[in-house]
Amino acid sequence: MRCKTSLNFFNAKCAKIRSHFVIEVRRRINMSVKDERQPFIMLSKKLAMDERLSASDKSVAVALASYVDNTKTDRDAWPARKSIAARARVSNNTLTKSFKTLVEYGYLEIVERYKSDEDGRPTKERDTNIYILKNV
Structure with missing residues (x-):
């Protein structure tokens, strides 16, 4: 019909x-309920127009931006690598290369986190990274 x-x-x-x-x-x-309240993402125009970045690099940046809460001044997110790769529709190797490129050109900062033991001391066991999109 x-x-x-x-x-x-x-x-x-x-x-x-x-x-x-x-x-x-x-x-x-x-899309989650949170995404419905924030139907747009914020991305640096400089990043979008940068000819040094590949389509995969920009796709990863858009995927990361979709996890950021635009109502806050902090432009950070901590999704799993698997989630970012799925949303950006890239492989794990391409995701790693895109992260390196975005960090190299100053568009992204990655803060590694480690789990804590019962005394609050960091262990060697990895936790999720914090990804900070820079407003360049």
Whole structure:
């Protein structure tokens, strides 16, 4: 069934089809409730226009920016590498190269974190990294 917006806009069946379509699109791009409150990401224009960066580098930057809470002044996020790679649609090796490039050109800072023992001292066991997008 095709829905014509002029005639069937309030048609319940068409509304249901549109609703299922929106849900599917959101599911495919991994949008959470938080993402619905912040439908836009902030990315440096300099980064977007930098010809030294590859499409993969920019894709990784966009994926990281999608995890950042734009309502705060801190531009940090701590998603898992697997999550970033999936959202950017790049391999783990490409993700590593993109991180190096973004850090080299000053667009990204990566802070390594380690888990703590019961006394609060850091152990050698790795925790998630903190990724800080720079406003350059």
